[in-house]
Amino acid sequence: MKEDQAGLIARRDVLKVAFGLWGVLCAAPVLGMILQYITPVAAKAGLRQTTLVGQSGDFAQGTVRIVRVNKDPVLLIHTPGGQFRALSARCTHLGCVVQYQETPVPHFGCNCHGSQFDMNGINISGPAPRPLPPYQVILNGSSVYLTRV
Ligand code: FES
Structure with a gap:
């Protein structure tokens, strides 16, 4: 019985970590777009060749x-x-x-x-x-x- 509970808890932890990583991967492009939108045009001009x-x-x-x-x-x-x-x-x-x-x-x-x-x-x-x-x-x-x- 205790082994089943320990296995269940371990599986839950793995799922939590997996969902956490999935959330970070989904949020990264959105954060990138927000950063690009709020970056001042003058700062971007400095990057021009x-x-x-x-x-x-x-x-x-x-x-x-x-x-x-x-x-x-x-x-x-x-x-x-x-x-x-x-x-x-x-x-x-x-x-x-x-x-x-x-x-x-x-x-x-x-x-x-x-x-x-x-x-x-x-x-x-x-x-x-x-x-x-x-x-x-x-x-x-x-x-x-x-x-x-
Ligand atoms: S007028 Fe047509 S390319 Fe210049």
């Missing part, structure tokens, strides 16, 4: 060059006033690479279906549904880094 694209002297003032961030083409704009700005060079219509065009007014044009974007990346004509996404330019000394916004 930053890419060195060159030295500031490599980009003359008043010019636009296409550089690569990973495999993505990015328009690096060095304004006549000496400021750097960057926009994705992927057309927001179907993803062709846009080109800088000086005439009749400076803008970015897509040769695939004729979309045009102003120098701020705003879509001004053609089928492109959205502006060109911006990149953040980070100057560290003379080094120029880009990161996705």
Whole structure:
């Protein structure tokens, strides 16, 4: 009789441990999603990849060059006033690479279906549904880094 009770208690303990582990395994993904939801966007931004694209002297003032961030083409704009700005060079219509065009007014044009974007990346004509996404330019000394916004 005592052996039966001891065996029953041992089985109950095993079941308690098994259900406890099962509960932890079920709760872990939910806790992960909650943590991801409440993590501030600024903290996530710190995890974004930053890419060195060159030295500031490599980009003359008043010019636009296409550089690569990973495999993505990015328009690096060095304004006549000496400021750097960057926009994705992927057309927001179907993803062709846009080109800088000086005439009749400076803008970015897509040769695939004729979309045009102003120098701020705003879509001004053609089928492109959205502006060109911006990149953040980070100057560290003379080094120029880009990161996705
Ligand atoms: S891909 Fe640029 S307009 Fe269609």
